[in-house]
Amino acid sequence: MSIEQVVDTLEDGLTVGIGGWGPRRKPMALVRAILRSDLKDLTLVSWGGADVGLLTRAGKVRKLVYAFVSLDSVPLEPNFQRARQEGTIPEVVELDEGMFMTGLQAAAQRLPFLPMRAGLGSDVLTHNPAIRTVTSPYDDATELVAVPALRLDVALVHLNRADRHGNATYLGPDPYFDDLFCMAAERAYVSCEQVVDTAGLTVDTPVQRVLLNRMMVDGVVETPHGAHFTTCTPDYERDERFQRAYAAAAAGSDEEWGAFEDRFLRGDETAYQDAVRAFAQEQA
DSSP: OOHHHHHHTOOTTOEEEEOSBTTBSOOHHHHHHHHHSOOOSEEEEEEESHHHHHHHHTTOEEEEEEEEEOOSSSSSOHHHHHHHHHTOSSEEEEOOHHHHHHHHHHHHTTOSEEEESTTTTSHHHHHOTTOEEEEOSSTTOOEEEEEEOOOEEEEEEEEEEEOTTSOEEOOSSOOTTHHHHHHTEEEEEEEEEEEOOGGGGGTTSOGGGEEEOGGGOSEEEEOTTTTTTSBBTTTBOOOHHHHHHHHHHHHSOHHHHHHHHHHHTSSOHHHHHHHHHHHHHHHO
C-alpha cells in the first residue's frame, strides 16, 4: 500500500495505537500523513514521542492514553507539554508503563481487563477513578488493579524489513511492543524501510527477530526513512540536529512553529524528505 492508501482507510473518531517508543522507531511517515489529512477526534494510544506532539498540536486528538511523552534528549516533548498546559487535549489517561503494557496484553487476548499490582497506592488510580480494583477469588484474597483493555481500532508500526504479506522483522535492540499493538487492534498497518522477499527476512538475522506475522497485519508500506527523525537502528539513528530544531520551533512562538510547518510539514512525504536533506546540508 501507499502511505495515502493507509490513511484513506481511517475515519474520524477511531482509536489509533502508534507503536515505537518515545523517539525510537515511530511510524512517522504515517503520522505525517495523518497530520496532512482531515482526520479529527482521534483517541491516541502511545508510548509517546513526536507522534503525540504533532497530532495534539494539530488538534486531532480527542483523547490521549499514554505512559510518557518524551524525546529522550528533550525530556518532555514540547508540543505535548504545550497542549497539556493549555488544556487543549479534551481527555487524558496517564498510566504506569506496566499498566499500559498490561492493557495492550488484555486487548490482544480479547479480555476486558487483566489484573496486576502496578498502580496500587499511587495517584494513577486517584486521577483515573474509572480504573477499578478486584479481589483475588483464591485464599489469598489479594487486591489487584483491574487494568482495562486498550482496544485499538487501528495500529500503526514501523519496522526495518517486511515482505508483501505482512511478515516483518526488527533489526535493532528492542521490539518496543509493536506486536502487542498489532494484536490489540482490529486492523494493523506496518511501514518499513524495505520490502524484501520472505526468505530475505532471515538472511543474517535471527529468526526470533521476525516480530510480526502476516495474520497480524492488514497492509504494508515501503517508506525509506519513514521513522525520521526517530531512530530506526541499524538503518539510521535519531537525527539529533533535526530534533533540536523541531523542539525549538515547538517551544517557540506560533510564528516559529508556523515557519517549521511551512518548511517541513505542508507537503507530502517526498517533500518532507527533500526538505530534511536540504536542512542536513545546511548544518554540515
